[in-house]
Amino acid sequence: MAKRIVIVGGVAGGASAAARLRRLDEAAEIILFERGEYISFANCGLPYYIGGVISERENLLVQTVEEMAQKFNLDIRVRSEVIRIDRQEKEVEIATADGKTYRERYDYLLLSPGAAPFIPPVPGIDQSGIYTLRNMADVDRIKGHVDEIKPRRAVVIGAGFVGVEMAENLRHRGIDVTLVEASDQVMGPLDAEMASLVERALRENNIEVIKQDAVTRVEGAEPLSIHLKSGKKLAADMVILAIGVRPESKLAKEAGLELGERGGIKVDEYLRTSDPAIYAVGDAVEVKDSITGGYALIPLAGPANKQGRIAADNICGRQTKYLGTQGTSIIKVFEETAAATGSNEKTLKRAGIPYLKSYTVSSSHAGYYPGATTLTVKLLFSPAEGRILGAQIVGRDGVDKRIDVLATALKHGLTVYDLEELELAYAPPYSSAKDPVNVAGFVAANMLRGDAKVIHWDELSANEGSRYFILDVRTTVEYEGGHLAGAVNIPLSDLRARRPEIPRDRPILLYCKMGLRGYVAARVLEQRGYQVYNLSGGYDIYLAANQKMGEGLEKDGPLQQTQVQGEEVLQMSTKTVKVDACGLQCPGPIMKVNQEIQKIEQGEVLEVHSTDPAFTNDVRAWCQRTGNTFLGSEKTCCDTVAYIMKGAQPGQSVSCSTAGQSQGKTVVVFSGELDKAMAAFIIGNGAAAMGRPVTLFFTFWGLNILRKNEPVSVTKSFMDKMFGMMMPRGSQKLKLSNMNMAGMGPVMIRNVMKQKNVSSLEELIQMAKESGIKLVACQMSMDVMGIKPEELIDGVEIGGVAMYLGEAEQSNVNLFI
Ligand code: FAD
Numbered sequence: 001m002a003k004r005i006v007i008v009g010g011v012a013g014g015a016s017a018a019a020r021l022r023r024l025d026e027a028a029e030i031i032l033f034e035r036g037e038y039i040s041f042a043n044c045g046l047p048y049y050i051g052g053v054i055s056e057r058e059n060l061l062v063q064t065v066e067e068m069a070q071k072f073n074l075d076i077r078v079r080s081e082v083i084r085i086d087r088q089e090k091e092v093e094i095a096t097a098d099g100k101t102y103r104e105r106y107d108y109l110l111l112s113p114g115a116a117p118f119i120p121p122v123p124g125i126d127q128s129g130i131y132t133l134r135n136m137a138d139v140d141r142i143k144g145h146v147d148e149i150k151p152r153r154a155v156v157i158g159a160g161f162v163g164v165e166m167a168e169n170l171r172h173r174g175i176d177v178t179l180v181e182a183s184d185q186v187m188g189p190l191d192a193e194m195a196s197l198v199e200r201a202l203r204e205n206n207i208e209v210i211k212q213d214a215v216t217r218v219e220g221a222e223p224l225s226i227h228l229k230s231g232k233k234l235a236a237d238m239v240i241l242a243i244g245v246r247p248e249s250k251l252a253k254e255a256g257l258e259l260g261e262r263g264g265i266k267v268d269e270y271l272r273t274s275d276p277a278i279y280a281v282g283d284a285v286e287v288k289d290s291i292t293g294g295y296a297l298i299p300l301a302g303p304a305n306k307q308g309r310i311a312a313d314n315i316c317g318r319q320t321k322y323l324g325t326q327g328t329s330i331i332k333v334f335e336e337t338a339a340a341t342g343s344n345e346k347t348l349k350r351a352g353i354p355y356l357k358s359y360t361v362s363s364s365h366a367g368y369y370p371g372a373t374t375l376t377v378k379l380l381f382s383p384a385e386g387r388i389l390g391a392q393i394v395g396r397d398g399v400d401k402r403i404d405v406l407a408t409a410l411k412h413g414l415t416v417y418d419l420e421e422l423e424l425a426y427a428p429p430y431s432s433a434k435d436p437v438n439v440a441g442f443v444a445a446n447m448l449r450g451d452a453k454v455i456h457w458d459e460l461s462a463n464e465g466s467r468y469f470i471l472d473v474r475t476t477v478e479y480e481g482g483h484l485a486g487a488v489n490i491p492l493s494d495l496r497a498r499r500p501e502i503p504r505d506r507p508i509l510l511y512c513k514m515g516l517r518g519y520v521a522a523r524v525l526e527q528r529g530y531q532v533y534n535l536s537g538g539y540d541i542y543l544a545a546n547q548k549m550g551e552g553l554e555k556d557g558p559l560q561q562t563q564v565q566g567e568e569v570l571q572m573s574t575k576t577v578k579v580d581a582c583g584l585q586c587p588g589p590i591m592k593v594n595q596e597i598q599k600i601e602q603g604e605v606l607e608v609h610s611t612d613p614a615f616t617n618d619v620r621a622w623c624q625r626t627g628n629t630f631l632g633s634e635k636t637c638c639d640t641v642a643y644i645m646k647g648a649q650p651g652q653s654v655s656c657s658t659a660g661q662s663q664g665k666t667v668v669v670f671s672g673e674l675d676k677a678m679a680a681f682i683i684g685n686g687a688a689a690m691g692r693p694v695t696l697f698f699t700f701w702g703l704n705i706l707r708k709n710e711p712v713s714v715t716k717s718f719m720d721k722m723f724g725m726m727m728p729r730g731s732q733k734l735k736l737s738n739m740n741m742a743g744m745g746p747v748m749i750r751n752v753m754k755q756k757n758v759s760s761l762e763e764l765i766q767m768a769k770e771s772g773i774k775l776v777a778c779q780m781s782m783d784v785m786g787i788k789p790e791e792l793i794d795g796v797e798i799g800g801v802a803m804y805l806g807e808a809e810q811s812n813v814n815l816f817i
Helices: 012-024 043-050 065-072 136-149 161-172 192-204 250-254 300-317 344-349 399-411 417-422 437-448 476-480 515-524 538-545 560-571 588-598 615-626 674-689 700-706 720-728 741-754 761-770 779-785 800-810
Strands: 004-008 027-033 075-077 079-084 091-096 099-104 108-111 115-117 153-157 176-180 207-210 217-218 224-228 233-236 238-241 246-247 278-280 285-288 330-334 334-342 356-363 376-381 388-395 469-474 507-510 534-535 576-581 605-608 629-635 642-644 664-669 694-698 774-778 796-799 813-817
Touching: 004 012, 012 027, 012 043, 012 065, 012 300, 043 136, 043 161, 043 629, 065 075, 065 700, 075 399, 075 664, 079 250, 108 300, 108 476, 115 605, 136 238, 153 161, 153 224, 153 233, 161 192, 161 207, 161 238, 161 330, 176 233, 192 207, 192 334, 192 376, 192 388, 192 538, 224 238, 233 399, 278 300, 285 300, 330 399, 334 399, 334 476, 344 388, 356 437, 356 538, 356 774, 376 399, 376 417, 376 437, 399 417, 399 437, 417 437, 507 515, 507 538, 515 534, 534 538, 576 588, 588 605, 588 615, 605 615, 615 642, 664 674, 674 694, 674 700, 674 761, 674 813, 694 700, 694 800, 700 774, 700 779, 720 779, 761 774, 774 779, 774 800, 779 796, 796 800, 800 813
Parallel strands: 004 027, 004 108, 027 075, 108 278, 153 176, 153 238, 176 207, 469 507, 507 534, 576 605, 664 694, 664 813, 694 774, 774 796
Antiparallel strands: 079 091, 091 099, 115 246, 217 224, 224 233, 330 334, 334 388, 356 376, 376 388, 605 642, 629 642
């Protein structure tokens, strides 16, 4: 006889189980009861619909009742709540929306009722304007409020997944958001120091974050007045309660099914409850934590869906085990992403599991390929064999794939030594030859092998100065921006020379910005007999952990693990000079590099900061052409930092791809229009910055660019005077080649250029003169147009076609503008 299977709950676990049951048993009678109006909707997408990121409501409805019923031959009954389980009779009692009740028999019952948002029992919490978010009805209410009432201020209570996602999405709608969290950190699945990176992202996006405070009552209506434990009062036009969820286990409890310690339904590894005819899955059940072995409530969609599938297998006679949940999760927080898998430190401590931890900061992809950002990786592993116990990552790009690699590694019991060996896909746009996962493995394995002794931020006390000699190996500029109390600054590049300053009577506690330079310095000192501890994760993690958000974190860019070759050179370099080229537009940064490199000695290094997105490519090309060494680049949150060593690396010959060829550039400037004149000078200045001889040869209308802006009294014939009056006099009078709009165009474009920090034509002309560019006015054209030498700006040579041709023959680029 065909099995009769009744499912309670029609979303993640329930719908997944129903589909699998049908695939395994075509004959089974499957009845699915859902209390709400919809089945199989995308609860994870709800916040993004409110924020307008998902624009169509129907896109949230992954399956309609009709489609699913037809596709899988299911009996789906929505607006039908299962209110009682009669285990004796193997029947459930259902209440319909119109108030009727009836019973249905089952052979197997599968419970997937989920978890309900927790509503704190405080006065006024049931006021209108206060919402929870779980289903389509909730999302319609919240979206309706936002669309129609257009609230200005919202308070989100609870800074977990739903709270943070709601804060971001309400912000997308232009609402001022305050996020209130009772504990001392946002995002509970992360450890506090990693969570503070998330908090920084929230604050940077104008979310006000209040921690260690809880709502005690709500008063008023328009606006709502939210009273906090601290005495603070917040005014809001709407409130989202996202304090967490509680398993919907009442039905199971009333049926006498066994519950776990945390109030969830207790199931065995086959997802069977204490009644062998009843299975339970999803947010309502307590699952085995695959790291600690204890039982936990881990309300996530992935486990719920998989459990639905496994329960279906078992109902159909297969013996499939659910081996536990490791809590792999991920969240987008504006531009950042935070992800975790396995246990965090808090859980390991609670469970009494010994662990070690490491922090690494790596580039999301090769630093020299545009758009690289940093990933902060925290790894937790067993001290004995290095088995991975947990990982957390915060960064912009590539967090998802790294956490998934680590989740897979953890699931299969890999160790940090295995991470060192993983062969992961690499090309510059995607990763580095040593992927951040490999780097995390290297650092953790170094710790286990004793190659790197570390000290963690939480092991530091206020009086470390008496125990250790505290050594800051960052640059002086970084040190001056903030440092550990009592720290002495000896930049890594000076370390060998200044080693005698480091005492031998105490251990050394050294640190850099993110840990790598500290590790290199530690290796140098250890090999000379010092006892050294490197601050793991560097000053950044220390600051993050101490919640001085922003301070020091955005300061000078660190070296990245991907730039090892450059770093070794940096170590050898006797001096690093910082150059700030931020805000300058092309060719400004390259011009600045060219100026500054003249001031340093061979082997010394420029550390150039630029906000020009094309800077890395430009400076790399510049180095190739000029025989200097591009050591590498990296992106910080706010700029690109390039490291350039003057001259070739020791043992390397200068590789100028154009060696032996003519290097000059000539440009015939025929046009007298503002935009074309700019183009000519930008190219000329760029070439000059590469050390190339440049000649700009001005002929016909181009001569007007070189005219002085103020009138000059010279004797001219009537025709010459007329000609002179009709033509623009000097750079400031030039028209645009397009959209001149009776002179409005040049005014507008000059304003835009000013706003965008693009040098004006006059500044470009001045730069050209300072760079030694030859400005040649064509004698013949001057004669034809009646322009006298006195009318030209200073520094212009007068020449003929032969001069131009002579220069052109020495050039490998010759342009006509
Ligand atoms: P649910 O999917 O909640 O389904 C339970 C259903 O059972 C409900 O529709 C309920 O109406 C119904 N029901 C309950 N009792 C009865 C009854 N007695 N009779 C009939 N029907 C009943 N997880 C992630 O992994 N990633 C995310 O990004 C993510 N984002 C989320 C965002 C939001 C806003 C929410 C609310 C959750 C999010 N989750 C996310 C969690 C994820 O949605 C849940 O873990 C998952 O849906 C749990 O599946 P479930 O089947 O146990 O419960």
